[in-house]
Amino acid sequence: MDVHAQKPGLVIFDCDGVLVDSEPLSLACLTAGLNRIGVAIEFETVRARFTGTSMVSIMEHIARDYGVTAPPGFVEAVKAETLALFDAELRAMRGVAEAVAALGLPSCVASSSDPVRLRHSLSLTGLLPLFGENVFSSAQVARGKPFPDLFLFAAARMGAAPETCLVIEDSVPGVTAARSAGMRVAGFTGGGHWGHDPAGADLVRAGAGRVFSDFADLAAVIAGA
Missing domain, CATH: 3.40.50.1000 (HAD superfamily/HAD-like)
Structure with a gap:
């Protein structure tokens, strides 16, 4: 059969x-974080490219395609902000x-x-x-x-x-x-x-x-x- x-x-x-x-919460936090470190990217682009993708893959993509390497502690900060937003919403x-x-x-x-x-x-x-x-x-x-x-x-x-x-x-x-x-x-x-x-x-x-x-x-x- x-x-x-x-x-x-x-x-x-x-x-x-x-x-x-x-996803609306985590993508909003990610977009804001990327903007803070000089990545000119909008929410819709983040949604289309990074939904369902791990942070490791996302940061590799940002370094390769935008030429921006995240400063120390960036990923941890975005994760903390996301968890705080989760607690509320x-x-x-x-x-x-x-x-x-x-x-x-x-x-x-x-x-x-x-x-x-x-x-x-x-x-x-x-x-x-x-x-x-x-x-x-x-x-x-x-x-x-x-x-x-x-x-x-x-x-x-x-x-x-x-x-x-x-x-x-x-x-x-x-x-x-x-x-x-x-x-x-x-x-x-x-x-x-x-x-x-x-x-x-x-x-x-x-x-x-x-x-x-x-x-x-x-x-x-x-x-x-």
């Missing part, structure tokens, strides 16, 4: 922009807790965020108990998204074959990483940063098989995956 016609053996959730509506995606609780399938989180921010975000929004220890960060692998390392690592730790996994992603680098790992992908466009393209055309072009914007539809998305 074709494994792609079967119910997924594991559902892997990205965190930022999927489980929590963090971060919210879980509408309906996500109920949808994950009703899955009836093994699930985990695989995120580009560093471990401290990742667990902080999930704790703040009350989602951490849904995943327990099954929370994985790009800090645990050699290469972050768009490379497949993190998703392959998460699948291995969860004891699932890549071809049985379904990834829920909101970014092109994340979709690319999942497809490179040999996994199916559903694109999520319900976050506050997706107002520009609710149909998720960029995600479809990157390889997402389905796109949805409301966690009330998660069960149907999984059934059709």
Whole structure:
């Protein structure tokens, strides 16, 4: 039987922009920080280029394409500012807790965020108990998204074959990483940063098989995956 016609053996959730509506907050902090060190870049450019990307990759991009090397402590300062904003404003995606609780399938989180921010975000929004220890960060692998390392690592730790996994992603680098790992992908466009393209055309072009914007539809998305 074709494994792609079967119910997924594991559902892997990205965190930022999927489980929590963090991207507008974190991208705003990143944009302000980059502007402070002389990088002439606007929020929309930051959103388009860096959503779903690790800070290591972002700073490599800034040094290569803008010729600006961040001063010592810059990344730590942006992370601290982001966490402070999260404390004040971060919210879980509408309906996500109920949808994950009703899955009836093994699930985990695989995120580009560093471990401290990742667990902080999930704790703040009350989602951490849904995943327990099954929370994985790009800090645990050699290469972050768009490379497949993190998703392959998460699948291995969860004891699932890549071809049985379904990834829920909101970014092109994340979709690319999942497809490179040999996994199916559903694109999520319900976050506050997706107002520009609710149909998720960029995600479809990157390889997402389905796109949805409301966690009330998660069960149907999984059934059709």
